[in-house]
Amino acid sequence: MKAGAEEAGEAPQDDAPKTAVNRGISRLDFIMRIVAVIGTFGSAVAMGTTSESFPLFTQFIRFRAKYNDLPTFTFFVVANVIVTAYLILSLLLSIFHIVKSDARVTRTVLIIFDMAMLAFLTSGASAATAIVYLAHKGNTRANWFAICQQFNSFCERVSGSLVGSFIAILVLMLLIVLSAVALSRN
Template sequence: MDKAEATTVDIGESSKERKGKAPLLSTPPPPPIAKAKVAVGGYKKGVAIFNLILRISAVATSIGAVATMANAEETLPFFTQFFQFQASYDDLPTFTFFVVAMSFVLGYLILSIPFGIVCIARPYAKAPKMLLIISDTVMLVLATSTTAASTAMVYLAHNGNPNANWQAICNQFTDFCQQSSGAVVSAFITVALLIFMVVLSAIALKRT
């Protein structure tokens, strides 16, 4: 009887000890800080992906602006013995500056694509974002200045200026005016995309 009672007591104590222990296979839930960090990381990666899409779109619009303006040329079918009526983008320094400046913007946007990919792979890295936001701002100023100047020239080509005795030329050089106007519109789209990219980069840096 003594042995049986001892055995019973041992079994009871062991069962109580097992009840007090936590299951070996259970894992503790992640702390709230880790969940917040994962959420912020996903947000930053989403912003970086959207920024890259805007950057590629800006490359396309910049190509359209440069190619259209560089091919803006028209020769009228009538000419005299000494004069041939022709209009080309390089006849106007403003349009020449437009082609050069937008070419710089285009080259920068192409070179900045790898940095945009780095921002996606490393959403918490500050250096690539800071470099992009500074460079994007510089290119935004360059694109805005040349687009504004070219817009003024396109307006004069369409409407002229009676006070300065400048005649509108778009009544004769219709193709040239359409091409130059299309290039300016593409440049304005590039400017808008650059603005969005700067804003997105600033938001991503703020939440770092």
């Protein structure tokens, strides 16, 4: 009976549990990609719309803080937007893996691009984290003063933006491991 199923082009009975597990992994991959899209898109929007100003002595002299005053924050926004676009496009391959769970080449391509996007997003988030740390703590040796006492709302939004980005980094790490497990099962 088993040989007849193989000759007719059907999958042997032994592959059914393996295929079901790979489909489950593919569904989890799809859901995790959506979570990462939400994290990166939310981070880009939160950082990109961050702006605060306060009067110094009079209403005519105002100090302002915007995300694009610092190239590091601009790089952070660009990195999050690029990774968001990639994750949205990768949802198509994730759907393909749900339908065809034994695809190896596309999983390998996803692993490679996921690692590249992980490195890109990590570099943007790490650089922005260094600036946020200086904004909160300052550096007395370099005479850089902590600005978060004056720009409290700005610092809170920027810090929240970093949280979303680091959640996406964690999800991308898990996606790479998940894709590697699915690839090793084929």
